[in-house]
Amino acid sequence: MSDNRAPAPTPLRHYVSDAPFDPAETEEISAEQERLSTSSGWRLMWLKLKRHRLAVYSGYVLIVLYGSILISEFLAPYSLTHRHTDFIYAPPQGIHLFHDGKLSAPFTYGLNYRLNMENLRREYTVDESRRYPVRYLCRGDSYDFWGLFESDLHLFCPGEGGTLFLFGTDRLGRDLFSRIIYGARISLTVGLFGIIFSMVLGIIFGGLAGYYGGIVDSVVQRLIEIIRSFPELPLWMALSAALPVTWSPILIYFGITLILGLIDWTGLARAVRSKFLALREEDFTAAAELMGAKPSRIIGRHLVPNFTSHLIASATLSIPSMILGETALSFLGLGLRPPVTSWGVLLSEAQSINAVALYPWLMIPGLAVVVVVLTFNFLGDGLRDAADPYH
Amino acid sequence: MFYFLVRRLAVMVPTLFVISALIFIIIQLPPGDYLSTLVSELEAQGENVDQEKLDFLRQQYGLDRPVLDQYALWLKGMLQGDFGYSFEHNQPVVQVVGDQVLLSVIIAFATILFTWVVAFPIGVYSATHQYSAADHTLTFIGFLGLATPNFLLALILMYLANVYFGTSIGGLMDPKYLDQPWTWGKLVSILEHLWVPVIVIGTSGTATLIRRLRANLLDELQKPYVVTARAKGLSETRLLLKYPMRVALNPFIADIGNLLPALLSSAAIVSVVLSLPTTGPLLLKALQSQDMYLAGFLLMVLSLLTVIGMFLSDIALAALDPRIRLTGGRLR
Numbered sequence: 001m002s003d004n005r006a007p008a009p010t011p012l013r014h015y016v017s018d019a020p021f022d023p024a025e026t027e028e029i030s031a032e033q034e035r036l037s038t039s040s041g042w043r044l045m046w047l048k049l050k051r052h053r054l055a056v057y058s059g060y061v062l063i064v065l066y067g068s069i070l071i072s073e074f075l076a077p078y079s080l081t082h083r084h085t086d087f088i089y090a091p092p093q094g095i096h097l098f099h100d101g102k103l104s105a106p107f108t109y110g111l112n113y114r115l116n117m118e119n120l121r122r123e124y125t126v127d128e129s130r131r132y133p134v135r136y137l138c139r140g141d142s143y144d145f146w147g148l149f150e151s152d153l154h155l156f157c158p159g160e161g162g163t164l165f166l167f168g169t170d171r172l173g174r175d176l177f178s179r180i181i182y183g184a185r186i187s188l189t190v191g192l193f194g195i196i197f198s199m200v201l202g203i204i205f206g207g208l209a210g211y212y213g214g215i216v217d218s219v220v221q222r223l224i225e226i227i228r229s230f231p232e233l234p235l236w237m238a239l240s241a242a243l244p245v246t247w248s249p250i251l252i253y254f255g256i257t258l259i260l261g262l263i264d265w266t267g268l269a270r271a272v273r274s275k276f277l278a279l280r281e282e283d284f285t286a287a288a289e290l291m292g293a294k295p296s297r298i299i300g301r302h303l304v305p306n307f308t309s310h311l312i313a314s315a316t317l318s319i320p321s322m323i324l325g326e327t328a329l330s331f332l333g334l335g336l337r338p339p340v341t342s343w344g345v346l347l348s349e350a351q352s353i354n355a356v357a358l359y360p361w362l363m364i365p366g367l368a369v370v371v372v373v374l375t376f377n378f379l380g381d382g383l384r385d386a387a388d389p390y391h
Numbered sequence: 392m393f394y395f396l397v398r399r400l401a402v403m404v405p406t407l408f409v410i411s412a413l414i415f416i417i418i419q420l421p422p423g424d425y426l427s428t429l430v431s432e433l434e435a436q437g438e439n440v441d442q443e444k445l446d447f448l449r450q451q452y453g454l455d456r457p458v459l460d461q462y463a464l465w466l467k468g469m470l471q472g473d474f475g476y477s478f479e480h481n482q483p484v485v486q487v488v489g490d491q492v493l494l495s496v497i498i499a500f501a502t503i504l505f506t507w508v509v510a511f512p513i514g515v516y517s518a519t520h521q522y523s524a525a526d527h528t529l530t531f532i533g534f535l536g537l538a539t540p541n542f543l544l545a546l547i548l549m550y551l552a553n554v555y556f557g558t559s560i561g562g563l564m565d566p567k568y569l570d571q572p573w574t575w576g577k578l579v580s581i582l583e584h585l586w587v588p589v590i591v592i593g594t595s596g597t598a599t600l601i602r603r604l605r606a607n608l609l610d611e612l613q614k615p616y617v618v619t620a621r622a623k624g625l626s627e628t629r630l631l632l633k634y635p636m637r638v639a640l641n642p643f644i645a646d647i648g649n650l651l652p653a654l655l656s657s658a659a660i661v662s663v664v665l666s667l668p669t670t671g672p673l674l675l676k677a678l679q680s681q682d683m684y685l686a687g688f689l690l691m692v693l694s695l696l697t698v699i700g701m702f703l704s705d706i707a708l709a710a711l712d713p714r715i716r717l718t719g720g721r722l723r
Contacts, residue, residue: 226409228649229697233656234674234690235417241678242420320538327540328660332675347543351664356550366543373538 045309048386055382058375065372069185076178077157077164079141080341084163084173086113089122092168092176092361099131107133108164121358132162168361170349179341180365186342188372190257190326191319197261198322199315202268209269210276211299220273224266235263236325240334249340256335260322271314275307309387317380320373327369343369399705403698410698411469414690415462418683465687475684479677484688488673492692495669498592498662499654499696501585505593506600506650507643514604518639519631521609530605533598541657545591545664552587588665592657596650603646604639611635644711647704651697659693 036044049055068075084090090113095106110130114123135157142152158164167176209220239259243252279285280303288298329335330344331351338345343365349355350362430445456464468475474484513533517526611617612635620630662671670689677686 222406222409226406226413229406229410229652229694229701230413230690231652231655231659231693231697234659234671234693237659237675237678238414238417238686238690239420242417244421324540328542331540331542332660332663334675334678347540350543350546353546353550353553356546363543363546366540369540370535370538374534377534377537 041305041309045383045386049382052382052385054378055386058378058382061371061375062379065184065375066188068181069188072181072185073143073145073151074153075155076175076181077140077154077166078175078178079143080174080179080182081339082141082174082178084165084169084175086173087111087124087163087165087169088173089171089359090124090163090165090169090173091359092364093163093165095134095164095166099128105133107131108158108162111163130162132159132164134164135159167364168359170346170362176346176361176364179346180343180368183341183343183346183365184368186253186336186340187323187326187344187369190253190260190342191322191376193254193257194260194264194322194326195315195319197258198265198318199268199311201261201265203272203311205265206269206272207276207299210273210280211295213277217273220269224269227263227266230263232263232321233325233328236260236329237332237334240329249337253336253340256326256329260325264318264322267318268311268314271310272307275310276303279303279306309383313380313383313387316376316383319380320376323369323373323376395709396706399702403702406698407695410694411466411691412462414687414694415465417690418687419458419461421681465684469691474688477677477682477685479680479682479685484685487685488670488688488692491669491673494667495655495658495671496696497581498585498588498658498667498669499651501589502593502596502654502658503647503650505589506597509593510597510600510604511643514601515608515631515636517601517605518608518612529601533601536594536598539594541591541594542660542664544594545587545661548587548591549665588658588661588667591661591665592654595657596654599653600643600646600650604643607639607641608635611638641708641711644704644707647707648697648701651700655693655696 036047039047073079090111093108093111095108097103097106099107108131110127110132112125112127114125115121116123136155138154138157139152140154140157142150145151156164165175165177167180169175170179205220205223209217236259239262240256243255243259247255285298285302288302293301326335326342327344327347330337330342331348333348336342336345346365347363347369350359350366355362465475476482477484477487480487513529517529520526614635617630617635620633621627625633658669659671659674661667662669663675666672670693674686674689674693676682677689
């Protein structure tokens with residue numbers, strides 16, 4: 001309501017345009033709006049997700065982590081089983097950049113080991129006189145890369161004659177950092193395979209309940225309620241205790257993912273069912289029906305695409321519980337067992353209070369679990385918000 | 392209400408029945424039974440086996456009969472109060488378990504109380520101060536609580552409690568009170584030891600509850616009636632307490648149903664780490680040694696606890712929230 005408006009234009013004479021009237025012209029749509037209104041649901045979801053910065057960063061972190069499991073051998077400075085018998089329970093070694101106040105290439109100091117005869121503790125002291133510059137793209141422990149070729153190339157290794165224990169070593173003198181990198185392979189995929197299995201079950205049961213309704217619905221609902229009334233972990237414990245000890249580690253691994261999925265599907269089934277029920281009543285479904293679409297087409301073309309985004313969001317949110325579940329099971333000794341190395345298996349070394357007091361770095365794998373679970377939660381939250389068109 | 396109660400109780404019976412069947416299948420899954428494992432082990436060590444006793448046990452629990460018969464026997468026994476025989480401990484299951492179920496219940500109850508007491512103010516604060524620095528911090532801590540494996544938290548807290556408060560490591564009471572009758576001193580000692588497991592077990596539940604309360608309250612606060620009340624000049628505190636809070640509180644009660652299984656779950660592993668004399672470590676040992684009746688009984692008790700907890704929370708919810716349909720339809 002300001003006074004300095006543009007000067008009023010001279011009044012027009014009565015004028016009628018000969019051009020045909022196009023109502024669309026009056027509602028001017030900018031090019032961007034145009035694109036938005038015609039873009040697919042997936043694109044809309046992506047646009048919305050992009051604004052959720054924490055979720056996007058979490059997504060990047062996860063991509064990096066999952067990418068790392070493809071080249072674990074290359075990333076880890078040592079191999080999974082390399083034992084440094086001279087460095088048992090060595091504390092984490094820092095990578096230094098300054099020596100005597102001068103900047104230098106990253107290096108590690110030497111470690112001196114002494115057994116304290118009074119309390120029989122291993123004591124390590126940093127020897128600043130010895131310096132080992134970190135090497136890059138260097139030759140180290142040899143490995144078999146995915147069964148494709150032999151190599152011994154590593155991204156970085158300790159300097160000649162030195163050591164590089166970023167996260168310290170365990171009771172056999174194995175480098176914890178390398179073991180965490182290798183452990184990611186198991187810990188990160190357990191959740192993925194578990195969720196795939198649980199999604200299949202969830203879609204089948206939830207779909208059946210939602211599509212047929214009535215008695216099928218009630219039965220599935222009861223089943224879900226019953227499974228939900230079990231405390232999860234004791235049930236996991238019981239089931240994994242039932243896995244035969246004679247199975248090979250890889251079979252046990254799949255057995256565990258199966259067990260994780262077997263109990264987890266209820267949440268997804270509920271989500272699928274409620275989506276099915278809700279979408280069945282939508283106008284576009286009725287329209288499709290009136291146009292004579294068959295049920296298979298309605299489900300496949302109209303219903304499923306509408307809740308896939310939701311499904312992915314809920315799946316993302318339930319991966320963490322699986323990762324935590326595997327960690328807990330392995331920690332208790334019921335899940336994966338060495339030589340398979342997962343973060344839970346690594347943590348089972350930190351089971352005693354002694355470990356916490358004397359070798360706190362053994363708990364670092366727990367930190368890895370926390371980071372992964374957090375990022376999955378953030379990403380899942382973002383996805384869920386993005387998948388919901390009404391908020 | 393009466394009809395609702397009866398119907399809800401009637402649903403519990405088949406539920407428990409199915410649960411018992413599932414549990415029986417699970418404890419039957421490992422190949423062989425405890426007795427055959429035991430016999431082969433003893434024979435391998437060259438010790439002689441009390442054949443008579445074995446035969447008696449085998450017959451008593453029908454281990455030589457088909458699985459279905461065994462299940463029927465087990466179920467029948469449970470209904471009559473005979474929960475089976477712990478082969479490992481050489482005692483009836485009930486005697487092995489003893490106080491431990493009670494202690495589990497105490498821990499679960501204390502944890503729920505803890506969860507409520509902590510989640511309530513934090514949730515309300517987070518919702519009324521949405522996007523403030525404190526809200527972000529609390530939300531982040533909540534996420535952290537969800538993400539930390541609770542056995543790790545248990546280890547760290549136990550260590551800290553020992554260093555700073557001198558609480559004895561592990562256990563639920565000072566060693567001197569073990570196997571003693573209940574006295575005041577024992578109770579105090581239990582309370583002293585209780586806080587670590589309660590905090591550890593309660594963390595993830597608290598975090599979930601905070602997030603739910605916050606979301607619910609935020610939804611409520613945007614409703615027109617809140618605007619109306621504010622326009623009429625109601626003070627903010629009164630406004631908050633009068634309606635939105637009451638609606639947002641529903642999950643506190645409704646969530647017991649979801650909370651309890653999760654709680655007993657995490658209690659199981661935390662108890663193993665803290666070596667609490669509860670059902671968790673016992674279950675782990677029973678599972679490892681294929682002590683099937685003990686494992687079955689413990690699983691059954693845990694499920695029974697959750698089913699009862701859900702029942703109670705449904706009743707409380709129905710009593711508190713008039714929107715819950717008492718007749719027909721199911722509860723959500």
